[in-house]
Every structure is written in structure tokens, then in C-alpha cells.
Amino acid sequence: MATVLERRDDLAAAMERIGQAARAAARELATASRPRKDRALEGAALALRRATDAILDANQRDVEAAQAAGTSPAMLDRLRLDPARIEAMAAGLEAIATLPDPVGRVLAAWERPNGLAIERVATPLGVVGVIYESRPNVTADAGGVCLKAGNAVILRGGSESFHSARAIADALHAGLAAASLPVDAIQFVPTTDRAAVGHLLAMDRHVDVLVPRGGRSLVERVRAEARMPVFSHLDGVCHVYLHQAAEAAMAEAIVVNAKLRRTGICGAAETLLVDRAMAADLLPSILAALHDAGCELRGDATVQALNAAVLPATDADWAAEYLDAILAVKVVDGLDDAIAHVNRWGSHHTDCIVTADEQAARRFLAEVDSAIVLHNASTQFADGGEFGMGAEIGIATGRLHARGPVGVEQLTTFNYRVRGTGQTRPV
Amino acid sequence: MATVLERRDDLAAAMERIGQAARAAARELATASRPRKDRALEGAALALRRATDAILDANQRDVEAAQAAGTSPAMLDRLRLDPARIEAMAAGLEAIATLPDPVGRVLAAWERPNGLAIERVATPLGVVGVIYESRPNVTADAGGVCLKAGNAVILRGGSESFHSARAIADALHAGLAAASLPVDAIQFVPTTDRAAVGHLLAMDRHVDVLVPRGGRSLVERVRAEARMPVFSHLDGVCHVYLHQAAEAAMAEAIVVNAKLRRTGICGAAETLLVDRAMAADLLPSILAALHDAGCELRGDATVQALNAAVLPATDADWAAEYLDAILAVKVVDGLDDAIAHVNRWGSHHTDCIVTADEQAARRFLAEVDSAIVLHNASTQFADGGEFGMGAEIGIATGRLHARGPVGVEQLTTFNYRVRGTGQTRPV
Numbered sequence: 001m002a003t004v005l006e007r008r009d010d011l012a013a014a015m016e017r018i019g020q021a022a023r024a025a026a027r028e029l030a031t032a033s034r035p036r037k038d039r040a041l042e043g044a045a046l047a048l049r050r051a052t053d054a055i056l057d058a059n060q061r062d063v064e065a066a067q068a069a070g071t072s073p074a075m076l077d078r079l080r081l082d083p084a085r086i087e088a089m090a091a092g093l094e095a096i097a098t099l100p101d102p103v104g105r106v107l108a109a110w111e112r113p114n115g116l117a118i119e120r121v122a123t124p125l126g127v128v129g130v131i132y133e134s135r136p137n138v139t140a141d142a143g144g145v146c147l148k149a150g151n152a153v154i155l156r157g158g159s160e161s162f163h164s165a166r167a168i169a170d171a172l173h174a175g176l177a178a179a180s181l182p183v184d185a186i187q188f189v190p191t192t193d194r195a196a197v198g199h200l201l202a203m204d205r206h207v208d209v210l211v212p213r214g215g216r217s218l219v220e221r222v223r224a225e226a227r228m229p230v231f232s233h234l235d236g237v238c239h240v241y242l243h244q245a246a247e248a249a250m251a252e253a254i255v256v257n258a259k260l261r262r263t264g265i266c267g268a269a270e271t272l273l274v275d276r277a278m279a280a281d282l283l284p285s286i287l288a289a290l291h292d293a294g295c296e297l298r299g300d301a302t303v304q305a306l307n308a309a310v311l312p313a314t315d316a317d318w319a320a321e322y323l324d325a326i327l328a329v330k331v332v333d334g335l336d337d338a339i340a341h342v343n344r345w346g347s348h349h350t351d352c353i354v355t356a357d358e359q360a361a362r363r364f365l366a367e368v369d370s371a372i373v374l375h376n377a378s379t380q381f382a383d384g385g386e387f388g389m390g391a392e393i394g395i396a397t398g399r400l401h402a403r404g405p406v407g408v409e410q411l412t413t414f415n416y417r418v419r420g421t422g423q424t425r426p427v
Numbered sequence: 428m429a430t431v432l433e434r435r436d437d438l439a440a441a442m443e444r445i446g447q448a449a450r451a452a453a454r455e456l457a458t459a460s461r462p463r464k465d466r467a468l469e470g471a472a473l474a475l476r477r478a479t480d481a482i483l484d485a486n487q488r489d490v491e492a493a494q495a496a497g498t499s500p501a502m503l504d505r506l507r508l509d510p511a512r513i514e515a516m517a518a519g520l521e522a523i524a525t526l527p528d529p530v531g532r533v534l535a536a537w538e539r540p541n542g543l544a545i546e547r548v549a550t551p552l553g554v555v556g557v558i559y560e561s562r563p564n565v566t567a568d569a570g571g572v573c574l575k576a577g578n579a580v581i582l583r584g585g586s587e588s589f590h591s592a593r594a595i596a597d598a599l600h601a602g603l604a605a606a607s608l609p610v611d612a613i614q615f616v617p618t619t620d621r622a623a624v625g626h627l628l629a630m631d632r633h634v635d636v637l638v639p640r641g642g643r644s645l646v647e648r649v650r651a652e653a654r655m656p657v658f659s660h661l662d663g664v665c666h667v668y669l670h671q672a673a674e675a676a677m678a679e680a681i682v683v684n685a686k687l688r689r690t691g692i693c694g695a696a697e698t699l700l701v702d703r704a705m706a707a708d709l710l711p712s713i714l715a716a717l718h719d720a721g722c723e724l725r726g727d728a729t730v731q732a733l734n735a736a737v738l739p740a741t742d743a744d745w746a747a748e749y750l751d752a753i754l755a756v757k758v759v760d761g762l763d764d765a766i767a768h769v770n771r772w773g774s775h776h777t778d779c780i781v782t783a784d785e786q787a788a789r790r791f792l793a794e795v796d797s798a799i800v801l802h803n804a805s806t807q808f809a810d811g812g813e814f815g816m817g818a819e820i821g822i823a824t825g826r827l828h829a830r831g832p833v834g835v836e837q838l839t840t841f842n843y844r845v846r847g848t849g850q851t852r853p854v
Contacts, residue, residue, distance in 0.1 A: 250849040257851035365844040377847030401828040420804030422677040424684035
């Protein structure tokens with residue numbers, strides 16, 4: 001393959017072979033038993049630990065090239081591996097092995113008056129394509145989640161993490177081989193040629209769904225060009241709404257955690273909404289706490305009047321995903337106004353209401369059109385692990401099939417299995 | 428609207444307004460109670476019955492235009508309405524009203540160690556676009572199913588059924604108005620301009636999923652051009668496989684019914700596979716019965732040797748959806764060969780095994796990659812009504828979200844509703 005890919009005009013043919021091999025492996029993996037899949041995951045964890053030195057060497061090559069290219073410290077941190085991070089990957093694969101098998105679950109079963117017994121049974125999706133950027137650990141996480149759900153996966157890592165990701169993929173292959181499963185079930189695109197992404201996006205015959213993991217420009221390109229469905233989210237413009245019946249201490253704790261626990265994750269709050277009736281009571285302490293913690297504040301006139309540090313907000317702030325210690329703050333005229341603001345300006349990702357009023361909470365959870373809606377809990381819980389799903393391959397804000405955290409169950413589809421005793425359909 | 432649409436350059440703006448109005452109505456419909464939705468369905472049924480004369484007049488205009496254009500008798504039959512067909516539409520809407528509300532179902536619920544209570548709750552998909560051809564009754568069926576699931580719908584009928592479909596849509600609007608629901612929830616594209624379809628396919632901001640109902644060329648175009656997900660099937664190349672343990676009388680009854688009950692529906696069998704070990708025992712009587720019933724037979728050499736009327740089959744026959752009284756017949760070398768044939772040549776729609784061997788049936792149902800797999804029952808049961816789902820908007824062979832019959836439940840998505848008591852996420 002490496003020699004083939006030296007000639008760019010052979011790239012299309014090489015990608016086609018990768019797709020065909022993934023499809024063939026997916027058929028075999030679809031009926032693999034849980035013990036075999038788990039043995040492959042455990043074997044991959046073992047191989048990762050054994051290959052620690054080789055993976056660190058490969059990672060060193062990537063890091064040096066990135067440093068020479070003047071890469072930002074934040075990206076270098078995402079790229080860099082150490083023994084603890086490799087152990088975390090291995091432990092992650094073992095944790096996936098302990099999850100129940102999502103394949104074969106009977107999702108529904110009923111009998112018809114004519115005696116036909118109908119079951120809806122979970123089956124693998126088929127072939128999943130994953131396009132990611134600088135984090136080499138996505139190789140193990142995505143490979144493991146797809147394997148557990150009986151899917152083949154085509155992994156296309158970023159050029160900056162190429163050697164690290166390839167070394168990790170080698171360990172996954174060792175796991176598959178140890179369980180006598182087809183190594184083609186985990187395909188690593190063995191080239192940094194950017195044109196490979198274009199081929200992958202067009203391979204709808206061989207790839208059933210694509211998962212982009214990375215920055216906004218990657219996600220936008222995949223959504224625009226992919227000829228197959230995409231599980232993704234573009235933004236996490238998450239809101240905390242303090243309803244007039246919010247309890248003050250709880251409100252402050254949730255706002256500070258939702259905004260500042262980690263500012264760079266998609267579940268971090270970006271906008272705070274406060275009922276006008278309680279703004280003067282609730283906000284001063286919260287704004288001071290945020291400001292003392294180093295958070296920049298941008299607000300409307302009412303909010304600015306409550307704290308001298310608040311900068312003026314514009315409409316652009318209501319749509320902004322800062323991914324930084326900045327919070328937009330707005331006063332709203334009650335529940336309807338808050339719901340309308342979230343549905344207009346939000347990104348349908350994760351939004352929270354803080355209130356002691358059960359009726360208001362029920363309406364917010366039902367009427368806010370987001371993948372995750374919370375009552376009296378931080379938006380930072382928007383995470384498959386926190387939901388108890390085990391590993392996730394990403395968070396989706398689309399409306400079809402997968403919404404919210406995408407874990408092993410969301411990487412399955414289903415078919416209808418109908419058992420009869422010779423029934424024919426009357427004319 | 429009618430005057431706006433007289434100028435073609437205003438079509439884009441008019442379609443945009445239709446999309447915006449549908450989106451706004453969808454938000455209102457999403458939280459409508461079951462009684463209001465059911466009242467709208469019952470009101471629409473009443474309005475249809477009251478408007479019988481007006482609908483028949485409108486249909487007469489369509490039929491006369493179609494006759495003048497030299498339309499085929501089959502298409503004229505699909506187009507023509509009579510009082511019984513209008514009554515069937517009204518009864519269909521009343522039947523949809525009796526279905527349980529698919530919105531608000533708690534699909535899963537669990538609690539986390541930190542006390543967070545998580546529910547996955549069914550919510551409407553949003554806005555559904557339906558593009559159909561000559562059958563005016565799709566207007567009522569699709570409108571009713573979408574309404575029940577809390578979705579707004581944009582209906583684009585064929586030009587040949589334009590006046591009939593518009594008259595039916597008027598009755599649906601009367602039902603919505605009687606229940607004080609927004610009439611914009613059911614949008615009928617008020618023009619026969621073919622360019623409207625192109626606009627609809629590009630309106631991914633306002634349309635969440637498209638359902639094409641019609642011939643192969645329509646479905647192919649929608650799949651190729653739509654910028655949003657599509658629920659559809661291109662072919663129904665359905666198989667009946669007679670395993671060596673098939674019981675002879677049951678095998679014959681199922682094959683004859685699967686092929687000939689109705690030849691023009693997507694669940695009609697197109698290929699018969701027979702285990703070599705039993706071909707000489709099972710086939711002669713079945714081939715004779717089919718031939719006597721007027722079915723053309725095309726087979727491989729072994730099959731031809733068993734009945735002089737069997738024409739030679741080519742590879743094209745294994746991929747053919749005849750939708751006619753023609754059956755391709757092939758001898759296979761056991762279960763593995765049969766499964767491989769179905770997965771290679773089939774259309775992932777509906778396939779059946781006839782056998783008394785439970786083990787063989789279990790493997791066929793698990794390994795055939797089709798939306799519906801049956802054991803000892805006719806493929807003609809591939810139908811939402813026969814599944815007990817009530818009305819269906821179509822049958823999907825895609826792997827994501829909806830697979831098999833698409834009824835009211837399949838026209839919903841879900842969100843996660845998380846209830847806490849002030850939980851914040853530890854650092």
C-alpha cells in the first residue's frame with residue numbers, strides 16, 4: 001500500500017480497495033460473538049501497553065515535526081502522548097469490553113392477530129468513517145467503539161498525528177488478529193495526502209456514516225461534501241437559564257461550573273439567561289464570582305448596570321461559541337422568552353434551566369429543541385461517560401438516528417425479524 | 428401565493444416562505460396535545476367527506492388532462508378517485524387518530540450514581556418533505572401520519588394530480604383549523620412548476636427529512652440531489668429461499684403468494700432460491716403452479732431441466748425488480764450460498780426463508796442484511812399496516828434512523844432530559 005500511494009493517481013484505487021475491504025470485514029464482524037469482540041479489545045489494550053516505546057517514538061517524530069512547523073502549544077498538547085495517556089487508551093479499550101453487546105438486543109417484540117411474531121433487533125450499522133485531527137488517541141477510542149458495535153471502521157487521522165496514529169492502529173490490528181477477527185475491520189488510511197479525504201467523503205457505497213472529530217472547518221467541510229449521513233455537531237452554544245424560581249446558591253454553583261470547569265469543551269456554557277424579575281437579586285453575586293475567577297463578561301444594558309466589569313454584548317455574542325473564559329449574559333422576560341432565545345440562538349446541543357418550579361422545568365425540557373436539556377445540573381455533564389454510556393465517538397446535534405452522545409448503541413441500526421408458520425397474505 | 432408563482436423568478440422566494448412557515452408551524456405542533464392532533468385528524472376526515480363533490484370535480488379535471496395527454500391506463504387508475512376512495516382516505520385519517528401518540532414516549536430512563544435522572548424521550552422530527560407522483564391519496568395519508576407525529580409537512584404532488592391533491596389538502600387545512608392548530612403545518616406546494624422540486628431538495632434549513640413516493644427515477648433524483656436525509660427504497664428485489672428442510676405444501680403456498688398476490692408492490696418476490704438437495708423434489712409442483720397461474724419463469728440450467736416452460740436466466744435477472752408476473756429461479760448450494768446470493772443481488776428490502784430447521788432460520792434472519800427478514804411467511808407482509816403500525820408513509824431500505832415500514836413512530840426523534848438537584852461536574 002505504501003508504494004501504491006507514492007503515486008497520487010493511484011490514490012482513488014487505493015481508497016476504493018480500503019472501502020471494499022472494510023465492507024467485506026463488516027459482514028464478518030456483524031455476526032461476531034461478544035466474547036470474540038471483547039477478546040479483540042482486550043488484546044488491543046495489551047498490544048498498546050507492549051508497544052508503549054514504539055508509540056512514544058512515533059509520537060516524538062510527530063511532535064518534532066509539529067514544533068518545527070511552529071504549531072501552537074494547545075495543539076502540541078493535544079498531539080503529545082506519554083505513558084499515562086497510552087495507559088488511558090488501553091484502559092479505555094478494556095472499559096469498552098465490559099459494556100453489554102449492543103448487537104442482537106431485542107428492541108421491541110409483538111405478535112400479530114394472524115400469528116406472525118415480529119421482533120426489531122439491533123444490528124451493526126456497517127462501515128463507519130472517522131476523520132479526525134491532532135489527537136492520536138481518537139484512533140483507539142473510535143476503533144474500539146466501532147468494533148464493539150460490530151462495525152468496520154476507516155480511520156483517517158490528521159497529518160500532524162500520522163505516525164502516532166499509525167502505531168496505535170498497529171496495536172488494534174494485533175488485537176483483532178489475536179481474536180481471529182479480520183484485521184481489515186479497522187482500516188487506517190496510510191497516507192497524509194489530503195486528497196484521500198475527498199475520496200472518503202464520496203465513498204457512499206462503502207461507508208454508511210461519517211464522524212468528523214475536530215475543528216469547525218473540518219466539520220463544515222464534511223457536512224457539505226459527504227455523500228452519506230454524518231454524526232456531528234458544529235457548535236456548542238449552550239445556555240444556562242436562571243428562572244425566577246431559581247435557588248440562589250444552586251444557580252451560582254451551576255453557572256460557575258457550566259462556564260469555567262473546562263471552557264474548551266462543547267458542553268461548556270456560553271450564554272447565561274436570567275429572568276428580569278430576579279436579575280437584581282441573583283446576578284450581582286454570580287457576576288462577581290465569575291469575574292473573580294477571570295471570566296470576561298458581556299451583557300445587555302441591565303446586566304451592565306449590575307457590574308462595572310461587564311462589556312456590552314452585541315447580537316454576535318448570542319450566537320458565539322467562545323470556548324474560552326467569556327460569558328454572554330442576557331436578561332429575559334420569563335420562560336417563553338428564554339425558550340424562544342435558546343431555540344433561536346442556540347445550537348441544539350445542551351441547555352439547562354435552574355428553577356425550583358417543576359412546571360417551568362417540564363416546559364423547558366419539552367420545548368427547548370436541543371439534544372440534551374437539563375434541569376438543575378451543569379451543562380458540562382453533556383458527555384457519554386457522564387451519561388453512563390461508556391465511551392462515545394462524539395456528540396451529534398442532527399435530528400436523525402443519533403442525537404446527543406454517540407456511543408456503542410447509537411452505532412447500531414436494526415432489522416425486523418418475522419417468524420411465521422406458513423402465513424400468506426390474503427388478497 | 429398563486430399570483431407570486433406566476434413569475435418564475437419568484438419561485439425561490441415563495442418556496443423559502445413555505446419552508447419558513449412550515450418550520451414555525453412545526454415548533455407549535457411539537458408540543459400539541461394528543462387530543463388536539465386527533466381532533467384535527469377527525470376534522471380532516473369530516474371535511475374530506477363533505478368535500479366529496481368538490482374533490483371529484485377537481486379529480487375530473489386531472490383525469491381529463493391526463494387522458495388528453497395519452498396517459499397509460501395504469502397511471503389513470505392510480506390518478507382516478509371515486510366516492511369509495513375518498514371514504515377510504517377519511518377512514519384512514521380516523522384510523523391514524525386512534526394510534527397512540529408517538530411523541531412523549533419515554534424510550535429509556537436510568538439514574539446515575541450522582542443522582543442525575545436521565546430520560547430519552549420521543550420528540551417530533553420537525554419538518555418532513557414528501558414528493559409524490561400520480562396518487563392523490565398520498566396527500567391525505569402522508570399529511571395525516573406527519574401530523575400525528577407532531578411534524579409539519581410540505582407536500583409536493585405530481586403535476587398530473589395537482590387539482591385533486593390541492594382539494595384534499597384544503598380538507599386537511601379545515602381539520603387543522605377546527606382543532607385550532609396552525610394550518611401552515613400542512614403545506615401544499617401550489618404550483619406545478621418542476622423547478623419547485625429543486626428548491627425543496629436544497630432547503631435543508633427548513634426540511635429535516637425527505638420522503639419520495641413514486642417511480643425509480645424520482646427516488647434516484649431525490650437521493651442524488653437532496654441536501655437532507657431521505658427515507659426511501661429504490662428497489663424491492665425480494666427473495667424466497669426454500670431451504671432443504673422446507674415443508675413442500677408450505678413452500679408452494681408461500682412462493683405463489685409472495686410472487687403473485689400482487690406483482691406490482693415492493694414486497695413482491697422477484698427471485699426464488701432453492702437448495703440443490705431438494706430442487707428436484709420441491710420445484711416441479713411449484714413451477715407448474717406458477718406457470719398455470721400465468722407467471723413467466725426464468726431459471727438456471729438445473730431449473731430449466733425441471734420444466735420446459737422455464738426460459739434461461741442471465742445475471743440481469745438476479746438483480747431485476749420485475750414488478751410483474753415473472754420470477755427468476757436459481758438453485759443454490761445450501762444456506763451460506765443462499766445468504767451470499769441475497770446479500771449480493773438483493774436490495775436489502777424483504778427476504779424470506781422457508782424451512783422447518785430453526786437453526787437455519789435463525790442464521791438467515793441474522794445474516795441477511797435486509798430491513799425485513801421472514802421465516803415461513805410471505806414477503807407480501809412487508810407493509811406497515813400488516814406490521815400493526817397503522818398507516819405508513821413508505822418503506823425505507825437505508826440503514827439510519829428508519830428501516831422497513833416508516834410509520835408514526837419512525838417520524839419521531841428524541842432528546843435527553845436530565846433532572847438534577849444542583850449537580851455540578853467535578854474537575
